Amino acid sequence: MRGEIIVIGNELVTGQVSDLNGCYAARRLTLAGFYVRGITIIGDEASTIESTLRCAIARSDFAIITGGLGSTSDDITTEIIAKTLERPLVQNADILSRLESSLRDRGIAMTPEHQKLALLPQGAEVIDPVHHVCGFFIIHHEKPLFFLPGVPEQMRNMLDSHVIPGLLDKMSHRTYIKERILKVFGLEETKVNQLCQGIGEEQKGVTISFLPRFPETHIIITVRGKEFQQTQDKLRETEEAIRKRLGSYVFGRNGQTLEEVIGHLLRSRRLTLAIAESCTGGLIGHRITDIPGSSDYLDRDVVVYSNRSKEELLKVPKKVLEDYGAVSGECAEWMARNIRISSGADLGLSVTGIAGPTGGTNEKPVGTVFMGMSTSRATVARGFRFQGSRESIKIIASEYALDWVRRYLIDDTLLFSY
């Protein structure tokens, strides 16, 4: 079945807000096995809404329309639907009584604007009448038309719990679509592409696509098939084939983040971490502490932005700062070792560098970054030269630092061989 999505809102055609609903609905519909013809974004304008709706009914098997269902004067979707479909607006007693009791509870008097919310085109069935702005659907000339509120959270709830299941019921030949995302870091996109060449090519229904998601590359495996088990099997085989080629460059799958993966590894190995960061400015700590329960394995993070703070908090000798500079492998080693020792944590991680746009020299240009890692057995440092804006240097440095921790945790011989 082939459908389309219509998104209504003045703030979208003026570009003040970028639409989130269209992309979300397209994703959910695609994964459920439907084809999406297109997403049309239009303003709250009667003639445009009417002609867009007419076209959709003429060419698609179903349509999902969001936005413009509210109570204010610029919300005209319901009125235009009634006119276009030639169905008079009728008062929905159910919505009206729920509205009355909700307003009573809050001590608010009913206004004509509120009453407007209870008017639906004849034949409309209410979706989720619990909320004040409800959605509804109409089967028009055998085609289901779903009208959903524009507030992303409400729209998503109704789409997932009512629209998709409703459409699946109507599909005679079900197609199973399975998807998996593999997240890769440390390899260029073209290299990832090359390494995966040939995988899935002879398998009908298997698509592999590559998405650069700075600083990571995400591989999306999509499998379409008529049988559930076969689709599932193909997905597993394709994932295995890719993992075999890319090895530990794959750090996670689907929604997993690098910081989440590290959290699992630290927790399962009962290890604690302490960080000393300079040019990343707190970003590494911020990422690690985005994970619930991270206080179990993160002891502390010191952001040593001045030379004085490096000396005072990490006992980096003045001589090291003078001879090698704060941005050096030597300084990174001192930072990693001393944050580990002073905190009593198992693992010490450090980052020091020049995020720019100023502060670079010929010898150490903007993007020069050193990282250190220290355990009770050894302390080592690595140097990098990144490119890009201040923000992107902070991001890629934090990613390399976190990935180094991950690689050490899955294979601690790496600490010495890197």
Add this chain to the structure above:
Amino acid sequence: MRGEIIVIGNELVTGQVSDLNGCYAARRLTLAGFYVRGITIIGDEASTIESTLRCAIARSDFAIITGGLGSTSDDITTEIIAKTLERPLVQNADILSRLESSLRDRGIAMTPEHQKLALLPQGAEVIDPVHHVCGFFIIHHEKPLFFLPGVPEQMRNMLDSHVIPGLLDKMSHRTYIKERILKVFGLEETKVNQLCQGIGEEQKGVTISFLPRFPETHIIITVRGKEFQQTQDKLRETEEAIRKRLGSYVFGRNGQTLEEVIGHLLRSRRLTLAIAESCTGGLIGHRITDIPGSSDYLDRDVVVYSNRSKEELLKVPKKVLEDYGAVSGECAEWMARNIRISSGADLGLSVTGIAGPTGGTNEKPVGTVFMGMSTSRATVARGFRFQGSRESIKIIASEYALDWVRRYLIDDTLLFSY
């Protein structure tokens, strides 16, 4: 003039990628004084591209089409345009010779895929022939149709440097559109709305809209007018009227961030800052260090995630931690005072709290956060109870902390009266 935007790409109708070009173009066109009828997002599918293009030509004064101009087999836009407009594809000698020399430089042999890039519909004029994927435009039945590559950076460049100026040339009655964004923090959106009531109402061409941008509210003032100076004046007057009502709740305008505003204030007052953060996990330091040159005023930031680190790095007395807990006004004061004194910075800022989802108690539920600020004259603490996810508690706590610094810097009596 009324135009529309068509965005082409399979990855968009499957929802794998969310479109950035449509919103960008809509914004630029709106600010240049054009009306955007809608944004249509479709896949790389011949019949859909053809019918969408036909509709656009019939109903709009101009159209901007992006995507599908590349060299791979799924890029079919150019071919379909030629068919729809009934203009044969002809080889563009200029593009071909540039392509040849660029390939020669890189030692790559010319393939039919490359040659495809030099084929344009008859009558097309090339936009920016320097890039390999070039854009072009066709005046068809007196309506300009612009075809731009889908890569956001290239598309934006061509739009700003060729398309908008080209369209402005064609407009007989120029409309000036001026826009300003005022950023507000610390007031609920409904309250901001209430306080601004009546402003701009009697002014023709002035629109004020409110955009919640968690945790801030942005006020967008748009002024349309036929005369440059008058439009400019109305904008200034409206901004002044709003600022008068909202006072210091307005922290910045247009692209300014809170961390940027604080950076300016610290620099102009020659003050330095040191931070001790717990539940925000490094986010405050990360935000401050996103600003180039922040090493001039940020001395250090310690993320004290364990009680031990609070004692060791900040000398918070064990008795304070035992009697009041790490999440308390007392602890926040100790943290702020001691980070200031130990670092020698002018200002000490601290945050300690429970970001959740676990760790809350009846007395101190998830979202309980204390902040401290310390100068050589005084040390004070404030308590908050935030709601939401772990991520949003981190964000709103960091925003309140930064805003507190801003308010202190613009009026230091606030430190005592807050």
